[in-house]
Amino acid sequence: MLGDAHISRRSPTANSRLYYGQSSKHKEYFFFVFDLFKSFCVKNYTPQFTTINDKRNNETYTSFHFATMQFPCFNIFWEMFYVGTIKIVPTNIY
Numbered sequence: 001m002l003g004d005a006h007i008s009r010r011s012p013t014a015n016s017r018l019y020y021g022q023s024s025k026h027k028e029y030f031f032f033v034f035d036l037f038k039s040f041c042v043k044n045y046t047p048q049f050t051t052i053n054d055k056r057n058n059e060t061y062t063s064f065h066f067a068t069m070q071f072p073c074f075n076i077f078w079e080m081f082y083v084g085t086i087k088i089v090p091t092n093i094y
Contacts, residue, residue, distance in 0.1 A: 006087060007078040016074035021065035024049070030064045040068035 001007070009016045018037065022030035034047055047066045054061060068074070080090050 001077060001081050002089065002093075007074055007081065009075070009078050009082075010070075015070040015072050016078040017070045018068045018074055018077075019065065020067075021063055024062040024064060027064065034064075034066055037066070037068055040071060041066060042069060 004022050005018060005020045007016045007018055018040070020030075020033055020037070022033070030047070038045065045066065047064050049062055049064050051060060051062045053059075081087055
């Protein structure tokens with residue numbers, strides 16, 4: 001949650017879902033994390049990838065990302081890391 005992930009909640013009474021993304025530079029780590037969370041995704045889910053052309057330096061970047069389904073187990077993390085729609089660092093993290 002402190003880096004490449006965020007949690008989305010459609011309403012205060014809805015369950016939350018986890019989004020995670022990583023650049024292709026760290027592809028092995030991305031798939032390690034995906035393996036940890038794939039049971040929370042739709043059956044036979046395939047991670048998505050995005051290619052972006054940076055006009056500033058004319059380089060192309062690729063990133064991988066996935067989203068879980070909505071589950072109550074993610075609500076506690078949403079409540080810990082968000083105040084309204086603003087992502088924060090919880091006070092219990094040193």
